[in-house]
Amino acid sequence: MMSSAERTHLGRALCIITGASRGFGRATALDLSRIVQPGSVLVLVARSEGDLRALQAELFESEAGKAGVTVRVVVADVGEVRGLEDVVKASKEAFSPDMEHMILVNNAASLGDVSRLTKSFTDMAEVDSYLSLNISSALCLTARVLQAFPQRAGLRRTVVNITSLCAIQPFRSWVLYCTGKAGREMMFRVLAEEEPDVRVLNYSPGPLDTAMQREVRAKTADPELKESFASMFTHGQLLTCEESCAKMMKLLLEDSYTSGAHVDVFEL
Amino acid sequence: GSINITSYQIQFHDPRTLGKSLCIITGASRGFGRRWASLIKVVHLLEPGSVLLLVARSGAQLQEVKDELQNFRDEPERQIHCITADLSTKDGVEETVSVASQEAEKELDHVLLINNAGSLGKISSFVSFTDPKEVDSYMSFNVSSALALTAGILQMFPRRPGLRWTVVNVSSVYALEASPLWVLYCTAKAARTMMFKVLAEDEPNVKVLNYSPGTYVLYTAANVDVMACKDSAATLIKLIIDNEFPSGTHLDFFES
Numbered sequence: 001m002m003s004s005a006e007r008t009h010l011g012r013a014l015c016i017i018t019g020a021s022r023g024f025g026r027a028t029a030l031d032l033s034r035i036v037q038p039g040s041v042l043v044l045v046a047r048s049e050g051d052l053r054a055l056q057a058e059l060f061e062s063e064a065g066k067a068g069v070t071v072r073v074v075v076a077d078v079g080e081v082r083g084l085e086d087v088v089k090a091s092k093e094a095f096s097p098d099m100e101h102m103i104l105v106n107n108a109a110s111l112g113d114v115s116r117l118t119k120s121f122t123d124m125a126e127v128d129s130y131l132s133l134n135i136s137s138a139l140c141l142t143a144r145v146l147q148a149f150p151q152r153a154g155l156r157r158t159v160v161n162i163t164s165l166c167a168i169q170p171f172r173s174w175v176l177y178c179t180g181k182a183g184r185e186m187m188f189r190v191l192a193e194e195e196p197d198v199r200v201l202n203y204s205p206g207p208l209d210t211a212m213q214r215e216v217r218a219k220t221a222d223p224e225l226k227e228s229f230a231s232m233f234t235h236g237q238l239l240t241c242e243e244s245c246a247k248m249m250k251l252l253l254e255d256s257y258t259s260g261a262h263v264d265v266f267e268l
Numbered sequence: 269g270s271i272n273i274t275s276y277q278i279q280f281h282d283p284r285t286l287g288k289s290l291c292i293i294t295g296a297s298r299g300f301g302r303r304w305a306s307l308i309k310v311v312h313l314l315e316p317g318s319v320l321l322l323v324a325r326s327g328a329q330l331q332e333v334k335d336e337l338q339n340f341r342d343e344p345e346r347q348i349h350c351i352t353a354d355l356s357t358k359d360g361v362e363e364t365v366s367v368a369s370q371e372a373e374k375e376l377d378h379v380l381l382i383n384n385a386g387s388l389g390k391i392s393s394f395v396s397f398t399d400p401k402e403v404d405s406y407m408s409f410n411v412s413s414a415l416a417l418t419a420g421i422l423q424m425f426p427r428r429p430g431l432r433w434t435v436v437n438v439s440s441v442y443a444l445e446a447s448p449l450w451v452l453y454c455t456a457k458a459a460r461t462m463m464f465k466v467l468a469e470d471e472p473n474v475k476v477l478n479y480s481p482g483t484y485v486l487y488t489a490a491n492v493d494v495m496a497c498k499d500s501a502a503t504l505i506k507l508i509i510d511n512e513f514p515s516g517t518h519l520d521f522f523e524s
Contacts, residue, residue, distance in 0.1 A: 183459030
């Protein structure tokens with residue numbers, strides 16, 4: 001058994017990634033495929049079948065694919081019970097007893113309406129819907145996956161939550177996003193406290209050049225905040241998903257992060 | 269520490285009050301909410317023309333609270349109204365906003381909203397929470413409701429010169445500390461604290477306080493409850509009157 005300092009791979013793994021069709025989730029799928037052993041399976045979850053199939057094809061043609069890393073696609077909305085059931089079912093089918101690692105990456109999330117201030121959120125249903133996707137679905141998916149793959153000797157279990165600076169710092173005009181991220185991060189901290197054998201990584205990827213970021217630039221109500229994101233974009237200060245994901249891979253390989261702690265890309 | 273507001277005020281000849289206020293407190297029928305309501309009335313921190321709105325699901329318990337408060341002094345200039353509303357529902361939130369908005373014509377000095385209503389949720393292992401409806405329902409009452417209510421009331425009392433606005437979120441040490449088996453409560457409290465911090469950022473003229481009343485957990489044979497420490501309601505009142513806290517801050521009774 002390799003020591004953490006020497007690890008160049010994550011073993012024969014089952015990797016479940018939500019929001020895998022684009023952005024950071026997609027980068028995670030590609031990067032994980034390169035650091036898991038042959039016989040590993042990636043279970044990619046998203047709502048968009050077209051994008052998932054394209055990613056599956058890309059992985060199939062890749063070196064990792066040729067070396068024996070396979071991909072299952074689950075077209076599902078993790079905000080629906082049916083979606084959660086489909087993910088767990090596919091994961092159980094993909095799992096084989098010789099696998100030594102189960103990795104769940106909770107990446108799927110939404111920005112919420114950043115064009116409005118806190119006092120405009122008078123519609124409870126809108127807030128409920130946002131929290132359902134960004135908090136409840138992550139809790140229930142993680143709970144179901146951990147139940148499906150309970151603790152046993154020889155199986156490492158890693159749960160990643162894609163968090164944000166917004167989980168720990170309030171951003172003007174971003175009430176839904178900050179609230180959701182803060183709730184999620186605490187949720188995974190509780191998991192870390194309860195289950196010492198599960199490695200919990202609250203990873204904050206930094207400002208990424210993605211579709212979500214485009215929405216941030218277009219819609220943010222607060223003028224100063226909007227300007228600062230526009231400026232980051234113009235001056236090439238946004239990170240690519242690949243750059244940030246590479247740091248996350250390093251964290252996973254070294255496996256020395258404090259379970260449950262907020263780890264920011266810029267700390268590395 | 270132990271603070272008796274009345275003796276403090278008498279000793280220090282402190283003339284400060286909350287002004288002619290509309291005070292709205294949710295979860296007012298028992299526990300911390302009930303205690304806060306009783307103190308605020310007794311110590312005459314509400315000037316004539318003030319209105320105290322007590323909101324809870326139990327109409328009967330609210331009426332008891334109101335009767336207790338009216339017994340202390342004969343004060344027609346300080347009104348107490350009870351709103352029987354289930355704040356886990358959209359109707360309950362809208363009803364509360366609607367009743368509060370009826371005071372909008374008055375020349376109030378201060379609108380003070382105490383978001384105290386909340387629930388403990390099931391104390392259970394993280395992995396037991398497999399049902400999204402259960403989690404949704406909990407988050408709705410403990411997070412969405414407080415946001416929709418606060419937003420609704422803010423809209424009814426827009427910014428104007430001479431109007432002070434204070435919003436309190438009754439928080440917990442568990443907004444900051446993760447505790448095994450308490451995933452629902454910790455998650456909601458952490459979410460709420462952040463929510464109110466963003467409110468403080470968005471509305472510079474609204475003073476926002478995340479206040480943890482120094483709770484302790486009471487386990488009985490039958491159930492678990494989170495109790496607020498004695499004097500924590502009085503400490504909150506003093507914090508509001510002093511009005512020195514930075515908006516959006518999270519304060520714990522044990523620190524103050």
